[in-house]
Amino acid sequence: MSDVCIVGAGIHPFGRTEGRDGMDQGIFAVRQALADSGIEWKDVQFAFGGSAASGSADNMVSQLGLTGIQFINVSNGCATGGSALNAAVSAIKSGEYEMGMAVGFDKHPRGAFNADPSAYGLPNWYGEAGYMLTVQFFGAKIMRYLHEHDISRETLGRVAEKAFRNGVKTDHAWRRSEVDLDTIMNAPMICDPLTKYMFCSPAEGAVALILASEKKARELGVPIIRLKSSVMRTRPAGSFEVFAASIDNERGGTATGIASKAAFEQAGMGPEDIDIAQLQDTESGAEIMHMAENGFCKPGEQEQWLLEGRSEIDGQLPINTDGGCLACGEPIGASGLRQVYENVVQLRGSAGARQVPGDPKTAYTQVYGAPGVSAVTILQR
Amino acid sequence: MSAQPIADNLFTEDMNALIGARNKETGQIFFPLPLNPAGNIEPIALATRGTVWTYTVQRFPPKPPYIGPTDPEKFKPYVVAYVSLPGQTMVESRLTGIEPDDVKIGMEVEFTVIPLDPDAPPEEQLLIHAFKPVAGE
Numbered sequence: 421m422s423d424v425c426i427v428g429a430g431i432h433p434f435g436r437t438e439g440r441d442g443m444d445q446g447i448f449a450v451r452q453a454l455a456d457s458g459i460e461w462k463d464v465q466f467a468f469g470g471s472a473a474s475g476s477a478d479n480m481v482s483q484l485g486l487t488g489i490q491f492i493n494v495s496n497g498c499a500t501g502g503s504a505l506n507a508a509v510s511a512i513k514s515g516e517y518e519m520g521m522a523v524g525f526d527k528h529p530r531g532a533f534n535a536d537p538s539a540y541g542l543p544n545w546y547g548e549a550g551y552m553l554t555v556q557f558f559g560a561k562i563m564r565y566l567h568e569h570d571i572s573r574e575t576l577g578r579v580a581e582k583a584f585r586n587g588v589k590t591d592h593a594w595r596r597s598e599v600d601l602d603t604i605m606n607a608p609m610i611c612d613p614l615t616k617y618m619f620c621s622p623a624e625g626a627v628a629l630i631l632a633s634e635k636k637a638r639e640l641g642v643p644i645i646r647l648k649s650s651v652m653r654t655r656p657a658g659s660f661e662v663f664a665a666s667i668d669n670e671r672g673g674t675a676t677g678i679a680s681k682a683a684f685e686q687a688g689m690g691p692e693d694i695d696i697a698q699l700q701d702t703e704s705g706a707e708i709m710h711m712a713e714n715g716f717c718k719p720g721e722q723e724q725w726l727l728e729g730r731s732e733i734d735g736q737l738p739i740n741t742d743g744g745c746l747a748c749g750e751p752i753g754a755s756g757l758r759q760v761y762e763n764v765v766q767l768r769g770s771a772g773a774r775q776v777p778g779d780p781k782t783a784y785t786q787v788y789g790a791p792g793v794s795a796v797t798i799l800q801r
Numbered sequence: 802m803s804a805q806p807i808a809d810n811l812f813t814e815d816m817n818a819l820i821g822a823r824n825k826e827t828g829q830i831f832f833p834l835p836l837n838p839a840g841n842i843e844p845i846a847l848a849t850r851g852t853v854w855t856y857t858v859q860r861f862p863p864k865p866p867y868i869g870p871t872d873p874e875k876f877k878p879y880v881v882a883y884v885s886l887p888g889q890t891m892v893e894s895r896l897t898g899i900e901p902d903d904v905k906i907g908m909e910v911e912f913t914v915i916p917l918d919p920d921a922p923p924e925e926q927l928l929i930h931a932f933k934p935v936a937g938e
Contacts, residue, residue, distance in 0.1 A: 537866065543836060545808035547866030549917060549929045550859060551893060556881050559857030567855070567906045612858040612901065666821070666832035666890045667883060 423646040424512045425637040428457025428630030429764045434623055434748040435594030442474025445626040446525030447483050453628040457642055461485045466511055468504040469523035470494035471753035498789020500524055501756035502652055508631050509650045518636040525626030526751030540663045557662040559611030562705025569720035573613045577604040578726040579704035580617045580746055587747025589774035594623055595747040618704040623749025627757035645764050648687035648798045653679035655792025662790045675794035676713040683796035691715040695780035696766050698759035700788040701744040714786055738776045756787035760797055767801040804926035810834055813846050816914055819930055821847040830889045848886040849912035856882035858901040869917045880904055884932050898933035909935040
């Protein structure tokens with residue numbers, strides 16, 4: 421079967437843009453993606469899109485053009501972008517369409533995401549007594565992981581330090597200045613063992629990708645990036661997810677572990693074949709856990725990786741080359757697509773100061789979110 | 802009126818244990834008991850002793866729906882742990898009677914109840930669940 425290809429990519433810078441709502445940032449990204457692929461809106465046959473807080477994506481047609489296309493809204497938490505991409509790929513693979521779009525955008529207010537217990541099937545006391553905070557989950561989860569695999573807290577700091585260092589070189593990043601390890605380690609603790617600089621913040625931004633069949637991509641004559649895998653999975657029994665008043669004593673796998681395995685199988689590749697990876701880094705600990713959950717190292721090896729710079733831009737496997745969520749912030753609907761955008765830019769060799777050397781040919785993304793969803797893609801040039 | 806539990810069906814009547822839920826078909830035990838339990842779910846008193854599986858510390862005053870003390874001057878960081886109850890489940894719970902920096906994974910703890918706001922007048926106090934270090938450990 422022929423591959424689905426990414427023929428255009430557009431991004432609205434992440435961070436804070438006063439006076440421009442989330443959907444307008446989405447429109448900005450779509451127009452950039454159309455220009456990038458050299459097509460017009462009327463050439464787009466279908467779209468999947470979503471945002472968590474900025475309205476229904478299908479309303480974008482009122483600005484982009486009332487061409488009557490199929491436009492399906494996707495709402496899948498942090499995996500919204502990944503799910504939109506996944507659905508778009510299937511639509512082309514099925515043979516029904518030749519060219520379409522996946523888009524994600526968002527604009528969140530400042531501060532941690534507020535959550536309502538009843539939306540998670542929890543009683544009110546859970547929120548009233550002070551458990552309804554995502555940051556507690558992240559702290560508790562990585563606290564156990566560090567303990568089990570004998571990883572130092574400083575490793576968490578090194579992940580953040582790398583993120584900000586890469587963010588300096590990234591046009592679309594929000595945080596554009598370096599933060600040294602001492603500052604990161606000595607910053608106010610949010611939820612132990614995670615300090616202020618180890619968390620990403622809710623933010624704004626948008627990404628649009630134009631996808632086409634291989635035949636259509638060749639007709640366009642643009643650089644072809646093949647989507648070898650696009651997989652979305654939900655959690656298995658015994659996973660450890662946010663807002664859990666109890667978890668089973670018997671521990672199990674993870675949504676990411678399942679998605680990663682399926683993605684590698686689909687691509688006929690293994691972790692050793694990957695040249696660049698963008699991994700969900702809601703906080704420093706997530707990047708550490710995801711390095712192992714995606715098969716790039718064994719649990720416990722992360723400390724050595726970070727110490728030796730193996731995940732730096734010039735390392736053996738560059739991870740989060742645009743600074744990830746830590747430097748870009750997290751607009752929920754757009755976050756997973758940002759990872760894919762970054763890989764497209766890297767594989768085209770047009771990433772400028774943050775370009776991964778050595779002519780990379782394969783690139784991996786993994787997004788993870790509540791309540792235990794994960795989406796993985798593998799791109800190949 | 803004296804201090805009241807923060808919610809119904811959270812504690813056993815004698816306030817000596819948490820009420821969990823047991824799936825009669827699979828044997829899985831979890832917490833809390835759902836507000837409208839399905840037919841295959843039965844209430845069960847949870848064990849009162851366990852070990853700390855993991856923990857974190859809430860270092861800043863939460864926003865609503867939290868209703869405990871939030872005055873930044875008076876807010877006291879609190880420990881949130883998962884306490885493994887042998888043969889049952891791991892319960893998310895505050896730890897009490899220990900400074901955050903002294904908590905250790907694997908330490909033995911036992912069930913207790915604490916007021917959500919220790920500074921509130923006794924008759925207005927809402928009781929929440931917690932675990933405290935086992936004396937002599």
